[in-house]
Amino acid sequence: xxxxxxxxxxxxxxxxxxxxxxxxxxxxxxxxxxxxxxxxxxxxxxxxxxxxxxxxxxxxxxxxxxxxxxxxxxxxxxxxxxxxxxxxxxxxxxxxxxxxxxxxxxxxxxxxxxxxxxxxxxxxxxxxxxxxxxxxxxxxxxxxxxxxxxxxxxxxxxxxxxxxxxxxxxxxxxxxxxxxxxxxxxxxxxxxxxxxxxxxxxxxxxxxxxxxxxxxxxxxxxxxxxxxxxxxxxxxxxxxxxxxxxxxxxxxxxxxxxxxxxxxxxxxxxxxxxxxxxxxxxxxxxxxxxxxxxxxx
Numbered sequence: 001x002x003x004x005x006x007x008x009x010x011x012x013x014x015x016x017x018x019x020x021x022x023x024x025x026x027x028x029x030x031x032x033x034x035x036x037x038x039x040x041x042x043x044x045x046x047x048x049x050x051x052x053x054x055x056x057x058x059x060x061x062x063x064x065x066x067x068x069x070x071x072x073x074x075x076x077x078x079x080x081x082x083x084x085x086x087x088x089x090x091x092x093x094x095x096x097x098x099x100x101x102x103x104x105x106x107x108x109x110x111x112x113x114x115x116x117x118x119x120x121x122x123x124x125x126x127x128x129x130x131x132x133x134x135x136x137x138x139x140x141x142x143x144x145x146x147x148x149x150x151x152x153x154x155x156x157x158x159x160x161x162x163x164x165x166x167x168x169x170x171x172x173x174x175x176x177x178x179x180x181x182x183x184x185x186x187x188x189x190x191x192x193x194x195x196x197x198x199x200x201x202x203x204x205x206x207x208x209x210x211x212x213x214x215x216x217x218x219x220x221x222x223x224x225x226x227x228x229x230x231x232x233x234x235x236x237x238x239x240x241x242x243x244x245x246x247x248x249x250x251x252x253x254x255x256x257x258x259x260x261x262x263x264x265x266x267x268x269x270x271x272x273x274x275x276x277x278x279x280x281x282x283x284x285x286x287x288x289x290x291x292x293x294x295x296x297x
Contacts, residue, residue, distance in 0.1 A: 062115050062201040067186045068164035069247060069258070070201060071095055072114070073151075076107040086187050086246030088258050089165045091294050092156040096168075097245035098261050098279065099139040099149040108151070113163040115201040117188065134291055136284070143221055147263045148279050150291055166247055167257040170296045174282040176252050178229065178259055183208050184249045185262065189242030204237040208250065208260075214275045217266070227283045229260045234273040240265050248278050 071087045073095075085101035089112060102108075132153070136146040159165055186203035214223040214230035223230065229248065231238075239246070239262050248260030260278035268274055281288075289295035 060203060062186060062203050064115050065162045066115070067201065067203065068113065068162050069166035070112075070186055072111045072117070072188050073097065073101065073245070074109040074111075075102065075105040077104055078106050084188070084242060085244045086242075086262065087151065088247040088261075089157060089159070089163065090168055090258065090288075091165055091292060092159060093153050094292050094294065095151040095153065096247070096258060096261065096281075096288075097149050097151060098263055099135045099147045100141070100144060100263075101245040102133045102149050102151065103135060103139070103141065105133070110151070110153075112157065113161065117199050136287060144264050144277075145224065146227065146279075146284075148261060148281075148284050148287075150288070152291075166249060167255060168288060168295055169252065169257050169259055169282045169285065170255075171285055172297065173252045173257070173259075174285060178208050178250050178252065179210050180207050181250050181252070182206070183231070183260065185239050185243065185246060187239060187243030187246045187262070189240060206231070206235055206237050208248075209275060214277060217275050218277070223277055227280050228263070229278040229280045231276045231278065233276055236273070238265065238276060 069088045069090070071089060073085050073087050074082055075085065076082050085097060087095045087097035087101070087110070090096045095110065132151055134150040134152065136148045138146040139148075140146060157163060182205055184203060184205045186201055188198050188201055209230045209232035211223070211225040211228075211230055213232050214228070215225070217223075231248075243262045244264075246262045247258040248262065249256050250259040251257075252259065259281050261281060263277050263279050265276045266272065266274035285295045
């Protein structure tokens with residue numbers, strides 16, 4: 001089943017240069033995959049009641065300034081519940097993330113420049129006012145096809161200190177295979193099943209797997225080589241719910257950039273060694289450039 005969606009959520013993001021403490025209830029807010037509408041799809045298509053709640057599995061603690069593009073997003077659904085996801089700053093006005101992170105959301109809080117959720121951070125808040133969420137028009141909520149979205153921040157993000165953008169792939173990079181190249185993922189997810197989100201930013205590094213690894217595991221229609229990247233997690237290092245929307249960075253042609261977006265993992269569990277699926281950013285350079293004018297030749 002293929003479904004085409006075009007969704008506009010109206011928000012105005014106002015930047016303030018003051019530093020804010022992270023919301024005190026952060027440890028009570030679940031990842032986006034625990035939102036009721038996504039749990040319904042998980043039951044329908046995976047045949048289980050929920051996906052495991054681990055996130056960055058067997059990751060290392062990040063250093064201050066190591067991932068200056070990383071943002072932590074708290075998002076309010078139309079039913080009033082709050083959920084969290086990751087994302088990446090790709091420009092002074094733009095955050096790149098997964099479509100399933102922002103679908104059906106009405107308010108957003110974005111924190112940037114932090115590795116410790118107990119510390120203060122640059123803060124952006126969203127109110128109903130101006131077009132800000134741009135979900136790919138072919139996003140398929142049932143199979144997570146085209147699971148990519150942009151958040152436009154009207155007032156520019158000051159890209160200084162520990163808040164920086166991560167480069168997008170250049171058009172010339174789209175023909176370069178990333179299979180076998182070392183990839184890096186980061187996120188604030190929980191470090192044990194059923195636990196709260198991690199207080200500290202964590203990361204791992206490992207090579208990108210051949211498409212055949214995911215094609216041999218997932219049913220037809222779930223992993224699509226023209227729009228997805230595969231990761232073999234048999235090493236014990238993995239991402240999971242809560243890291244959704246975050247960047248998978250790779251160095252290609254002498255420059256490190258965001259080549260993947262965390263999309264989904266096996267229903268059997270993040271720590272079971274099954275392959276994971278990320279959005280292939282190079283497949284969406286035209287769409288990203290049409291919205292942002294940020295893609296280089």
